[in-house]
Amino acid sequence: MESPLPVIAVTMGDGAGIGPEVVVGALADAAVYERCRPLVIGDARRLREAALARGASVEVAAVESVARARFMPGRIDVIDLGLLPDGLEWGKLSPAAGEAAYQYVRVAAELAVAREVQAICTAPLNKEALHAAGHIYPGHTELLAALTGTEEVSMMLSTPKVKVIHVTTHIGLIDAIARIDPGLVERTVRRGHQAMRASGVGTPVIGVCGINPHAGENGLFGAGEEETKIQPALEKLRADGIDARGPLPADTAFFLAGRGDYDLIVAMYHDQGHGPVKVLGIEAGVNITVGLPVIRTSVDHGTAFDIAGTGAAEVGSMIEALCQAADLAPGATG
Known part of the structure; x- marks a missing residue:
């Protein structure tokens, strides 16, 4: 058998x-x-x-x-x-x-x-x-x-405390910001949602990082990237019943995920996601495509x-x- x-x-x-x-x-x-x-x-x-x-x-x-x-x-x-x-x-x-x-x-x-x-x-x-x-x-x-x-x-990093999926990965920061658009953000979140469901999380709570410090702080930082590149995607996702929250300040999003507020964090670029994950658990960290x-x-x-x-x-x-x-x-x- x-x-x-x-x-x-x-x-x-x-x-x-x-x-x-x-x-x-x-x-x-x-x-x-x-x-x-x-x-x-x-x-x-x-x-x-x-x-x-x-x-x-x-x-x-x-x-x-x-x-x-x-x-x-x-x-x-x-x-x-x-x-x-x-x-x-x-x-x-x-x-x-x-x-x-x-x-x-x-x-x-x-x-x-x-x-x-x-x-x-x-x-x-x-x-x-x-x-x-x-x-x-x-x-x-x-x-x-x-x-x-x-x-x-998409690249997802998984540790016992935090799981992170990346909108962009192995490109320079300027190129990453240029590549991010609502469609890519939406597709990335959907892939992450599907992966979490497949791993047994029935209704994943997903935290989506902003691009700028403090997620732009209502236009104080950056050129409105959160409003033009991320927010439209979140509106579509929520309309489809996906619990995607943000844009979040990245410096607090990982802390909140570490204490259990989020099942998955969506990082906009490589180091935004990799840095916190490797601090939290590189020895037991896993990369999932x-x-x-x-x-x-x-x-x-x-x-x-x-x-x-x-x-x-x-x-x-x-x-x-x-x-x-x-x-x-x-x-x-x-």
């Missing part, structure tokens, strides 16, 4: 960074296998090296397909693409590692679109290495959108070249990312 647990494709990330170590560390935890069936897309030899660095007693087993995986605690199943060169140095930028990281995501996306896996969970890649390999994407979010033919997605045809979660940290290969990387964020992927994934079919 087919297991009801979802199959999660776990991409190994940049092989020169801490991706292999956090993958091994997370999958060495037997409790993970009570929540999902993880299958790594990566490099078996590098995972064995990471296990040695961490002192993890696990078997790394190369498999040819999802059907060949056994999903047993103490054993890490991996579709081994064999793309990393011998002697790849830990903590050093490598175009070869960037190319491999891209291919791990590509294969995972193909498996997800084909419904062979129910979700994707990504270890960190290095943007500079990705670009050096000729794949010019700002990050996983945009890469997965391209691979799945998705026109527009909202709007893809597949579930995708990720750790909320980078490749940490400075500690790669030492076995010191924290694995809490990867475990939480796997658990949230399992919670959000549709039931496995068999």
Whole structure:
């Protein structure tokens, strides 16, 4: 009988960074296998090296397909693409590692679109290495959108205290303000509302940040962006029964969310959302891409070249990312 647990494709990330170590560390935890069936897309030899660095007693087993995986605690199943060169140095930028990281995501996306896996969970890649390999994407979010033919997605960061979805992400602040318009704000809030409903929040309370200090303070700051770019979207959303409140001063919105007033905060630009979230819980933070045809979660940290290969990387964020992927994934079919 087919297991009801979802199959999660776990991409190994940049092989020169801490991706292999956090993958091994997370999958060495037997409790993970009570929540999902993880299958790594990566490099078996590098995972064995990471296990040695961490002192993890696990078997790394190369498999040819999802059907060949056994999903047993103490054993890490991996579709081994064999793309990393011998002697790849830990903590050093490598175009070869960037190319491999891209291919791990590509294969995972193909498996997800084909419904062979129910979700994707990504270890960190290095943007500079990705670009050096000729794949010019700002990050996983945009890469997965391209691979799945998705026109527009949103980045959501989730911690035990606060969840934040971003209207804009990896663009400069001036460009972000220019890009924000009522349509984009409305679509972002709707994606966030849908994601919260899918995670079990029946009637999400959503706090929407302003752009300017004190949300413009009735035109005192800025050029009326709150009134022209945000307020029209909120009026439409409320008319449809979505509890979207704002525009809110961002410096108090996160405090209020942290004490439970809001289920989700909508940030207008990258640092407005990322800064508070990382203060509140980077160790257990999870990055969720909202709007893809597949579930995708990720750790909320980078490749940490400075500690790669030492076995010191924290694995809490990867475990939480796997658990949230399992919670959000549709039931496995068999």
